[in-house]
Ligand SMILES: Nc1ncnc2c1ncn2[C@@H]1O[C@H](COP(=O)(O)OP(=O)(O)OP(=O)(O)O)[C@@H](O)[C@H]1O
């Protein structure tokens with residue numbers, strides 16, 4: 057069973073093409089990462105999958121069903137839920153209201169209340185800040201809330217866009233534990249976008265390396281870790297490496 | 306003192322109409338970024354429908370319901386048929402709405418004429434409260450508006466839909482990621498605002514004569530109210546409406562009545578310069594990721 061299949065996806069903002077031809081799959085219970093430098097087109101790819109951005113071309117399938125171009129609200133209802141880059145907590149809503157909104161598309165109201173308790177037991181800070189406005193949380197707290205809010209939808213696949221951004225090393229460790237638990241406790245697949253290769257390589261089963269909008273390497277993590285491009289991009293043979301990759305395209 | 310209380314009730318009843326239109330403007334702008342200049346004409350059309358139904362022999366309160374429903378339908382058609390296509394370009398929507406307001410005026414002139422319309426006072430009673438004479442219809446206008454304000458306020462602050470609406474106003478894309486059908490909320494808010502404009506028109510013609518050009522006067526006051534209160538902020542629109550209503554009423558009672566509109570607009574300009582976000586804080590229009 058393949059929850060998510062992306063084939064030959066092309067995205068653009070107006071005339072500016074970002075992803076030219078991207079194909080990827082995420083299997084059930086899998087944690088898959090998309091790595092890549094600044095501006096590689098990782099967020100754009102996730103926005104297209106989550107329905108925020110209509111792809112120019114290509115096919116997105118979920119559970120074997122074609123879902124290309126469906127609006128984000130419908131994708132969320134199907135179980136494809138994105139936690140956007142930069143958290144985007146609703147600043148004037150309380151922590152509880154943020155969580156409750158995460159479950160907007162669910163019909164089982166009683167289970168939603170239970171899930172709020174579950175999130176609070178899981179992310180303790182959410183229990184202590186229950187009535188606080190979203191804007192009164194620290195960056196790390198907001199990130200925890202953003203992930204919890206995503207989980208409130210009971211997603212089949214959770215799309216995480218740079219959850220470690222701006223967090224301290226200690227909090228990054230927490231995020232790492234949470235991602236592992238998403239699979240274990242919520243039996244959801246995860247598609248994780250990261251610039252922090254350390255975190256991504258530690259949690260993911262497989263990965264794709266994105267550069268200038270397209271996939272330049274992919275494989276199981278052990279292979280990807282040893283990939284030459286990975287080394288050039290992340291272990292800093294900086295400029296010469298980038299030049300040679302451009303030459304390859 | 307007696308005159309003061311009468312002035313107060315009069316100002317409140319005028320403020321009511323302004324508040325009803327201000328709530329619609331503030332919600333529609335807050336969620337959809339649509340500055341609907343034709344909102345004043347929606348009110349005028351509501352008044353004209355009421356006039357037509359009442360002169361055809363219908364009871365005023367039935368006519369009022371009819372005006373709310375028909376103007377709500379007008380709002381639905383305008384949103385689905387026109388404004389939906391300019392959501393990405395709010396300035397186009399604004400210009401379009403100016404065009405629409407002129408068209409609506411002319412349609413009304415075509416169907417009826419440009420002569421001002423009045424209906425007899427629907428209640429035709431005077432209440433004596435604490436020795437002060439108060440025209441009953443004015444009291445009813447204030448009471449009905451208070452009920453609408455309360456329903457709107459609690460709907461937005463307490464209900465699940467209100468919470469989703471506030472989230473959509475704050476951040477459309479993220480709201481959509483939660484599964485909130487933002488476009489449907491835009492339609493809903495547009496229709497709700499239009500229904501309130503229909504109500505405002507019905508209440509207005511119960512107090513004053515209406516002409517096909519009444520809308521353009523009302524819309525300025527509606528914008529003033531929603532800007533003073535902070536766009537997107539319903540409580541602010543109510544506060545702004547009360548403030549303007551009182552400035553109007555008291556200036557009419559104690560100053561120069563012919564300057565009434567100028568006073569309220571001076572208040573608006575002063576507040577916008579000193580507090581650009583409005584007195585109670587609002588949004589800058591829809592935001593996305
Ligand atoms: N709304 C937009 N309009 C036009 N261009 C955009 C828009 N958003 C992103 N871009 C451009 O698309 C390209 C890819 O951006 P994207 O945000 O997808 O990269 P990213 O891999 O997520 O980067 P980062 O690691 O910095 O988050 C960049 O060149 C960016 O400038």
Ligand SMILES: [Mg+2]
Nearest residue numbers: 098099100141
């Ligand atoms: Mg990004």
